Amino acid sequence: MQMPEPSQAILSQRDAxxxxxxxxxxKDWVISDDAQRRPYQCDGITAYMAMPLLVVLPGCAExxxxxxxxxxxxxxxxxxxxxxxxxxxxxxxxxxxxxxxTSRLCNVLAxxxxxxxxxxxxxVPNIKITEAVSHLGLCYMPDPSSQLISTIGGNVxxxxxxxxCLKYGVTANHILGIQAVLMTGEMVELGGAYLGAAxxxxxxxxxxxxxxxxxxxxxxxxxxxxxxxEVARVISMSFPSVEExxxxxxxxxxxxxxxxxxxxxxxxxxxxVSVLIKEKFDDRTAALLLCELDGxxxxxxxxxxxxxxxxxxxxxxxxxxxxxxxxxxxxxSSRKLAFSAIGKLCPDYYCTDGxxxxxxxxxxxxxxxxxxxxxxxxxxxxxxxxxxxxxxxxMYDAAKPGDLEKAEEFGADVLIAxxxxxxxxxxEHGIGVEKRDLMTHQFTEIDLQQQQMVKCAFDPKDLxxxxxxxxxxxxxxxxxxxxxxxxxxxxxxxxxx
Amino acid sequence: xxxxxxxxxxxxxxxxxxxxxxxxxxxxxxxxxxxxxxTRTGLGNPVRATRVLELGGLNAIDxxxxxxxxxxxxxxxxxxxxxxxxxxxxxYLPFEPPRYAGLYGTDSARCTxxxxxxxxxxxxxxxxxxxxxxxxxxxxxxNGQGDVFKAGGRTMKNVTGYDLSKLVTGSNGTLAAxxxxxxxxxxxxxxxxxxxxxxxxxxxxxALFARMRALPLGIxxxxxxxxxxxxxxxxxxxxxxxPGVAGNQQxxxxxxxxxxxxxxxxxAESQSLWAGVRELTCLHARPDELxxxxxxxxxxxxxxxxxxxxxxxxxxxxVDWAGGVVFSTMxxxxxEVDTLRYRKMAEQAGARATILRAPDAVLTQFGAxxxxxAGVAALAARTRAAFDPAGILNPGRMTVQA
Ligand SMILES: Cc1cc2nc3c(=O)[nH]c(=O)nc-3n(C[C@H](O)[C@H](O)[C@H](O)COP(=O)(O)OP(=O)(O)OC[C@H]3O[C@@H](n4cnc5c(N)ncnc54)[C@H](O)[C@@H]3O)c2cc1C
Ligand SMILES: Cc1cc2nc3c(=O)[nH]c(=O)nc-3n(C[C@H](O)[C@H](O)[C@H](O)COP(=O)(O)OP(=O)(O)OC[C@H]3O[C@@H](n4cnc5c(N)ncnc54)[C@H](O)[C@@H]3O)c2cc1C
Numbered sequence: 059m060q061m062p063e064p065s066q067a068i069l070s071q072r073d074a075x076x077x078x079x080x081x082x083x084x085k086d087w088v089i090s091d092d093a094q095r096r097p098y099q100c101d102g103i104t105a106y107m108a109m110p111l112l113v114v115l116p117g118c119a120e121x122x123x124x125x126x127x128x129x130x131x132x133x134x135x136x137x138x139x140x141x142x143x144x145x146x147x148x149x150x151x152x153x154x155x156x157x158x159x160t161s162r163l164c165n166v167l168a169x170x171x172x173x174x175x176x177x178x179x180x181x182v183p184n185i186k187i188t189e190a191v192s193h194l195g196l197c198y199m200p201d202p203s204s205q206l207i208s209t210i211g212g213n214v215x216x217x218x219x220x221x222x223c224l225k226y227g228v229t230a231n232h233i234l235g236i237q238a239v240l241m242t243g244e245m246v247e248l249g250g251a252y253l254g255a256a257x258x259x260x261x262x263x264x265x266x267x268x269x270x271x272x273x274x275x276x277x278x279x280x281x282x283x284x285x286x287x288e289v290a291r292v293i294s295m296s297f298p299s300v301e302e303x304x305x306x307x308x309x310x311x312x313x314x315x316x317x318x319x320x321x322x323x324x325x326x327x328x329x330x331v332s333v334l335i336k337e338k339f340d341d342r343t344a345a346l347l348l349c350e351l352d353g354x355x356x357x358x359x360x361x362x363x364x365x366x367x368x369x370x371x372x373x374x375x376x377x378x379x380x381x382x383x384x385x386x387x388x389x390x391s392s393r394k395l396a397f398s399a400i401g402k403l404c405p406d407y408y409c410t411d412g413x414x415x416x417x418x419x420x421x422x423x424x425x426x427x428x429x430x431x432x433x434x435x436x437x438x439x440x441x442x443x444x445x446x447x448x449x450x451x452x453m454y455d456a457a458k459p460g461d462l463e464k465a466e467e468f469g470a471d472v473l474i475a476x477x478x479x480x481x482x483x484x485x486e487h488g489i490g491v492e493k494r495d496l497m498t499h500q501f502t503e504i505d506l507q508q509q510q511m512v513k514c515a516f517d518p519k520d521l522x523x524x525x526x527x528x529x530x531x532x533x534x535x536x537x538x539x540x541x542x543x544x545x546x547x548x549x550x551x552x553x554x555x
Numbered sequence: 556x557x558x559x560x561x562x563x564x565x566x567x568x569x570x571x572x573x574x575x576x577x578x579x580x581x582x583x584x585x586x587x588x589x590x591x592x593x594t595r596t597g598l599g600n601p602v603r604a605t606r607v608l609e610l611g612g613l614n615a616i617d618x619x620x621x622x623x624x625x626x627x628x629x630x631x632x633x634x635x636x637x638x639x640x641x642x643x644x645x646x647y648l649p650f651e652p653p654r655y656a657g658l659y660g661t662d663s664a665r666c667t668x669x670x671x672x673x674x675x676x677x678x679x680x681x682x683x684x685x686x687x688x689x690x691x692x693x694x695x696x697x698n699g700q701g702d703v704f705k706a707g708g709r710t711m712k713n714v715t716g717y718d719l720s721k722l723v724t725g726s727n728g729t730l731a732a733x734x735x736x737x738x739x740x741x742x743x744x745x746x747x748x749x750x751x752x753x754x755x756x757x758x759x760x761x762a763l764f765a766r767m768r769a770l771p772l773g774i775x776x777x778x779x780x781x782x783x784x785x786x787x788x789x790x791x792x793x794x795x796x797x798p799g800v801a802g803n804q805q806x807x808x809x810x811x812x813x814x815x816x817x818x819x820x821x822x823a824e825s826q827s828l829w830a831g832v833r834e835l836t837c838l839h840a841r842p843d844e845l846x847x848x849x850x851x852x853x854x855x856x857x858x859x860x861x862x863x864x865x866x867x868x869x870x871x872x873x874v875d876w877a878g879g880v881v882f883s884t885m886x887x888x889x890x891e892v893d894t895l896r897y898r899k900m901a902e903q904a905g906a907r908a909t910i911l912r913a914p915d916a917v918l919t920q921f922g923a924x925x926x927x928x929a930g931v932a933a934l935a936a937r938t939r940a941a942f943d944p945a946g947i948l949n950p951g952r953m954t955v956q957a
Contacts, residue, residue, distance in 0.1 A: 079889075110820060168853070173852045173854055174768065174769075178834055216714060227689060227710060230721065231685055244930055246930050246931050248931065250905065250907075251878060252853070253850075254681075254850030254879055254907070258907060258909045259924065260726055260729075260730075261688060261726070262723045264722055264724070267716050269718075284773040285768070285770055287771045308622045314645055314742035314745070315742070316741065316742065343919045353773070353795070354771065354773075354803060354806075356802030357795055357796055360798040388940075411712040413711070413907040414710060415710060417622060421948075442712070444711075446711060447712050480708075480709060481710050482708045482715040482716045483715045484714050485712035487716060488714050489714075493696070495716070496664075497716065500715060501715075504704050509717045511941035512941050515938045520830045540598045
């Protein structure tokens with residue numbers, strides 16, 4: 059993975075920079091020795107590693123401001139980091155950059171029960187928000203599988219999804235206000251702690267959400283709280299073929315039902331998890347769907363009936379419906395354990411998250427089988443079927459020379475197939491460094507330039523998390539000028555200025 | 556400034572034509588008033604423009620894929636057409652885009668989908684299903700340099716690159732001339748019931764809203780208004796599957812039993828009632844009155860309304876979003892003075908007060924949209940320049956010159 063060349067001038071100032079930063083955050087909160095920096099070398103993608111210049115852990119928003127102001131003055135790059143669970147290398151350190159870690163900003167600042175809003179610091183793990191409000195019968199809806207660890211700041215930066223985002227939406231739909239610090243150290247408050255607080259202003263909060271730490275460091279977030287649904291029941295439906303399972307996904311949604319979650323697991327995943335959960339799946343099963351329905355008891359009971367009928371109509375072999383909370387948890391455990399179960403089958407695996415229109419599922423899944431043969435690597439499928447968000451798990455062995463490269467190429471081919479099917483490179487994990495070089499497959503040069511111009515509006519010196527998301531660095535000075543369209547200047551005879 | 560109402564509009568029929576027009580305008584540094592069919596030019600500040608770019612001619616539906624809950628269409632397709640098309644498949648636009656044609660004296664049948672995205676107006680259902688910004692999956696548009704760009708996509712989830720679709724949603728034509736939009740749609744609820752009960756004090760009603768909203772009852776509308784007979788009442792809309800609504804209605808019946816006689820409106824009756832809320836017809840704004848929208852925390856709403864009414868800044872009002880938004884009228888007697896006072900009150904309450912309708916002089920002086928901090932204003936200006944460096948797209952629409 060090609061990253062921007064580290065600046066020798068910055069590397070040589072390491073000690074002086076550490077000293078300057080210690081003055082801001084206190085001496086214990088700047089990590090400079092090798093042993094302590096090592097755990098920060100990578101995020102959720104362990105294939106990409108770099109030793110950060112320094113690791114800084116600010117204790118409040120004002121310290122974040124001061125750190126950024128200091129680094130801006132010195133021309134030092136910043137990489138923000140929450141818990142480092144990113145699966146796209148968004149939090150991959152830069153050798154000449156300061157890693158700004160939000161772990162100490164971990165407080166739920168206020169819970170406003172009546173307006174149903176919580177104000178939280180960015181380092182709060184996602185699950186802690188729901189824990190802080192569950193006694194009120196409320197919860198924070200977006201639930202990435204990493205929710206025990208991943209921070210709300212990281213969720214905002216990646217616009218994280220989760221199993222329940224089919225019905226309830228992704229992070230962006232649950233954020234009412236953001237306080238953020240620009241690279242210059244300037245603080246901005248966008249939106250506020252109530253629904254509609256951002257009405258009538260440019261949706262800068264919307265563009266900050268999902269910006270992967272390239273536009274600003276988020277220092278406080280106002281999130282929407284929702285009442286916990288009265289009941290949730292899950293239906294497990296097994297199918298003799300992948301096609302029938304995929305068709306059922308469309309049929310459920312076509313029947314006017316938006317399940318709380320709708321997940322797909324193929325046979326390989328089922329075999330892997332059946333060892334762990336000590337449960338056998340019917341031999342004829344090629345794919346399994348888990349469909350969660352929630353709401354009031356009456357409503358859910360009615361929907362369970364409709365979905366079961368739809369599944370039968372689509373050729374389901376076996377339909378199991380949870381009747382108690384324990385059963386629901388047990389049925390879900392297969393999905394929850396899927397990735398670790400696959401992990402036990404192979405030394406390493408690689409998982410991307412291309413997203414496609416739902417009706418393209420069979421087509422793209424078939425292509426994957428071809429690719430697997432081409433690269434000679436095994437794979438399994440376990441994904442958010444309801445929103446067409448694929449998670450192919452490509453199995454490889456990093457110890458075998460060339461295997462990682464093959465896995466990466468396989469992954470890239472899947473993503474390209476997704477884009478070609480009318481989909482996108484990433485549904486929830488983000489671009490980071492992992493999918494960066496594929497951006498040109500989805501976007502034209504002008505599309506990308508328009509995005510990078512926005513980057514210039516926030517961070518003209520390109521110091522905040524550079525080298526991520528875009529295949530080329532920003533050239534802010536050049537962008538402002540009139541440019542050539544696909545090699546041809548239209549109206550070439552017209553004087554430009 | 557030229558009165559953009561009277562200038563003949565350029566009405567391109569393709570994205571390429573839009574690009575050519577904008578490139579030409581950029582070259583000449585010629586500001587353009589951008590609009591759909593011009594049904595809502597009253598929203599926002601008057602634009603300082605010499606020519607009008609009307610996008611209503613981009614009115615083809617690219618595709619509608621009901622099983623995938625998505626539609627992509629030219630910005631000039633009318634909201635009526637989109638909603639009728641979706642209704643044939645039992646689907647709808649969940650953010651319930653208001654037309655405000657009554658407010659501006661325009662033809663509601665001509666309101667465009669592009670206008671709904673550009674203004675990001677959202678109806679009473681926002682408390683349940685979300686706002687316009689939550690349903691825009693992708694856009695194609697032309698920036699102020701004549702570049703055609705696209706952002707987002709058509710899938711339900713997408714974190715590929717910056718979410719420029721959100722950024723242009725609600726940008727009121729100041730970032731780009733949008734040409735197509737891709738919108739997520741949902742199955743319309745099979746059942747809809749509205750409970751109408753007598754209002755009490757604003758405080759008590761807001762507390763009641765909070766109690767109801769704490770329960771997962773699928774409440775897609777909570778408003779308080781004065782009805783045609785001059786009686787103040789509370790409206791509760793429950794939506795979902797047929798058995799679900801019946802069940803939730805029972806729960807609400809017992810919660811609201813002490814509230815006195817309750818009226819139950821179903822389906823069409825309920826829908827037309829909420830259309831009145833959505834379109835602000837229940838405000839009965841007189842032609843000479845200013846119309847305001849104030850967004851604020853529901854809990855601070857009662858005190859705010861009380862203060863503003865005493866001060867004469869609110870003449871009539873009604874409350875939507877379970878108290879989170881107040882729509883009000885202001886007598887047009889001394890609009891400059893009252894506008895300044897009302898904005899001040901809103902600021903003190905941590906609220907955002909938008910002028911939905913006012914004489915041009917008021918809008919030009921105070922701005923339709925509430926002021927933001929200097930830092931945010933500067934960031935917004937830089938962001939606008941990233942799309943439109945020459946400032947030719949709807950200049951002044953969202954901002955007033957200091
Ligand atoms: C087992 C596992 C399961 C997962 N499941 C899901 C899932 O279901 N859905 C999903 O969407 N993702 C999932 N992920 C991916 C990951 O958890 C999310 O992207 C998460 O949002 C990252 O949060 P984090 O705190 O770990 O951020 P990090 O990994 O530390 O950082 C992620 C990005 O956010 C930026 N960042 C972090 N904090 C800030 C801040 N305060 N301000 C500005 N930028 C910031 C970083 O620079 C980086 O670009 C999963 C990951 C793992 C390992
Ligand atoms: C407990 C209580 C609660 C109240 N809550 C509200 C409230 O939520 N919203 C609010 O605006 N006022 C509310 N009022 C105030 C009351 O409704 C006002 O008298 C009304 O707004 C009159 O305004 P006006 O002086 O402009 O109109 P008037 O001069 O009294 O009436 C002018 C004409 O307009 C009609 N009219 C006035 N207001 C309305 C309306 N809102 N809808 C339809 N026709 C109307 C009248 O019938 C009359 O024909 C409340 C009063 C009480 C006592």
